[in-house]
Amino acid sequence: MAKKVIIVEDNELNLKLFTDLLKAHDFEVEARRDGRDIIETIRSIMPDLIIMDIQLPNVSGLDLIETISADTAFSEIPILAVTAYAGKGDEERILSAGAKGYLSKPVSVMQFLEAVNSVSK
Numbered sequence: 290m291a292k293k294v295i296i297v298e299d300n301e302l303n304l305k306l307f308t309d310l311l312k313a314h315d316f317e318v319e320a321r322r323d324g325r326d327i328i329e330t331i332r333s334i335m336p337d338l339i340i341m342d343i344q345l346p347n348v349s350g351l352d353l354i355e356t357i358s359a360d361t362a363f364s365e366i367p368i369l370a371v372t373a374y375a376g377k378g379d380e381e382r383i384l385s386a387g388a389k390g391y392l393s394k395p396v397s398v399m400q401f402l403e404a405v406n407s408v409s410k
């Protein structure tokens with residue numbers, strides 16, 4: 290059975306790349322460009338993995354990671370954070386918020402797939 294993944298990414302090119310890569314590796318993918326309705330989406334899909342951009346319009350990916358991780362219904366779903374704005378201390382802050390993995394953009398195809406496989410086991 291294919292693993293279900295929700296991708297929350299506002300950059301259209303990254304969203305397409307991540308979606309195409311995961312579909313090519315037999316994942317079922319639900320893509321979102323905005324995180325405002327993500328809790329309802331997670332509740333309806335119950336994914337095996339969430340890939341979360343940190344810099345999103347209207348809501349912070351970091352806040353979403355904290356909210357998802359704090360909810361006992363979702364706390365076992367691994368979250369892979371992906372961000373282009375990697376500053377000093379960001380990785381630690383994102384992992385402390387509840388993400389199981391962290392990638393800094395730009396990310397290579399192999400690096401992305403390795404991270405997905407390592408957090409979604």
